Amino acid sequence: MSEDEVPTAFGPNSPTWPSRLAELATEEPTPRRRELRRLADATRRVLHTMVMNGADADTLAAAADALEAVADDLQHHAQPSQSIYEGFGEAATSGNPHGFFDHSPMLGVANPIAPPIVLRGVDERTMEGTATFGPAYEGPPGCVHGGYIAAAFDEVLGAVQSLSGQPGMTGTLVVRYRSPTPLHEPLRFTGRFEGVEGRKILTTGTLHAGDRLCAESEGTFISVDFDRMAELRSRRAEQQARRDDQT
Numbered sequence: 001m002s003e004d005e006v007p008t009a010f011g012p013n014s015p016t017w018p019s020r021l022a023e024l025a026t027e028e029p030t031p032r033r034r035e036l037r038r039l040a041d042a043t044r045r046v047l048h049t050m051v052m053n054g055a056d057a058d059t060l061a062a063a064a065d066a067l068e069a070v071a072d073d074l075q076h077h078a079q080p081s082q083s084i085y086e087g088f089g090e091a092a093t094s095g096n097p098h099g100f101f102d103h104s105p106m107l108g109v110a111n112p113i114a115p116p117i118v119l120r121g122v123d124e125r126t127m128e129g130t131a132t133f134g135p136a137y138e139g140p141p142g143c144v145h146g147g148y149i150a151a152a153f154d155e156v157l158g159a160v161q162s163l164s165g166q167p168g169m170t171g172t173l174v175v176r177y178r179s180p181t182p183l184h185e186p187l188r189f190t191g192r193f194e195g196v197e198g199r200k201i202l203t204t205g206t207l208h209a210g211d212r213l214c215a216e217s218e219g220t221f222i223s224v225d226f227d228r229m230a231e232l233r234s235r236r237a238e239q240q241a242r243r244d245d246q247t
Contacts, residue, residue, distance in 0.1 A: 022121065036102060036110035043112035048134040106155035117152060117189065119159055127163075129156045129189035137183065144181040149207065149215055152189060157203040157219035160191035164201045168223035171200065181207065181214040199223045 029037065046067070055063070102110040107117050107129075115131040122128055131152070139145030154173050161167055181187065187209055194202040201221040207214045 033102065033110070040108070040110045040112045040114075044114075044134075047112060047136045051135045051138070104155065106152050107159075115152075117155065119156070122190075125160075125163060125193045127156065127160050127191050129159075129191070130186060131189070132186050133181075133183050135183065140180065142180075142183055144183055144187075146175075146177060149177070149181055150175045150217075153191075153205050153207070153215070153217040153219065156189045156191045157205050157217065158221070160193050160203045160205070161201040161219065161221040163193040164196055164221075164223070166196070166201070166223045168199070168201055168221040170219065171222040172218075172220040174218045176216045178213045178215055182209050185209055187214070196223075 046063075053060075102108050104114060104116075105111055106114050107119060108114040109116050115133050115137070117129040117131040119127055119129045129152070133144045133148065137144050137148045139147075150173065153175055154170055157173070158170065187207060189205060189207050191203060191205040194204055196202070199222050201223060203219040203221065205217040205219070207216075
């Protein structure tokens with residue numbers, strides 16, 4: 001695919017990921033989604049303070065008791081993951097990305113292990129993500145662990161590859177670390193859809209702290225049949241329901 005060839009899904013009357021992201025940024029969340037995000041923010045604070053905490057044993061015991069009580073209460077409302085979450089590819093083709101952006105491990109505002117990364121569309125081939133990584137992501141002193149950087153690239157480029165109009169799953173991800181990536185500082189990920197070769201969707205990305213290049217990445221994604229995946233997911237749900245009936 002040449003630089004001037006843009007997938008037909010990007011006609012002026014067709015929804016694109018950049019336009020959907022813009023809508024999500026201004027959309028008022030439902031009361032439930034609002035409280036999910038608030039709960040995630042509070043849990044995220046716990047995760048970060050735990051790795052830089054000097055509390056005494058009694059304080060830690062009281063905190064553990066409180067969290068165990070919350071966990072026990074929430075456990076009563078647990079659901080199979082497929083009932084609340086859809087992968088990026090399915091979300092890209094369904095027109096409803098809320099599940100992904102709430103629960104993704106890197107983008108999910110309702111997932112406490114996510115930084116989270118905030119995505120925006122730049123144009124029909126490019127997306128940017130911004131994030132600030134806290135203490136829970138520390139690798140070298142004062143720096144983000146390289147594994148989290150790779151995971152972030154996988155997520156950002158996973159979003160960008162959906163711009164192909166035929167989204168897929170990660171085939172190959174290459175990360176080149178150029179300089180230390182700092183904690184506690186705003187970071188900028190840029191991902192670009194480069195083209196399609198058969199079932200392969202090609203993407204590239206960069207990570208900057210200010211003007212400094214911290215890392216570069218290349219991702220190859222393999223287009224998959226999401227109708228088939230939906231069928232397998234439905235079958236798995238039926239099998240789970242049968243197991244639940246037998247218990």
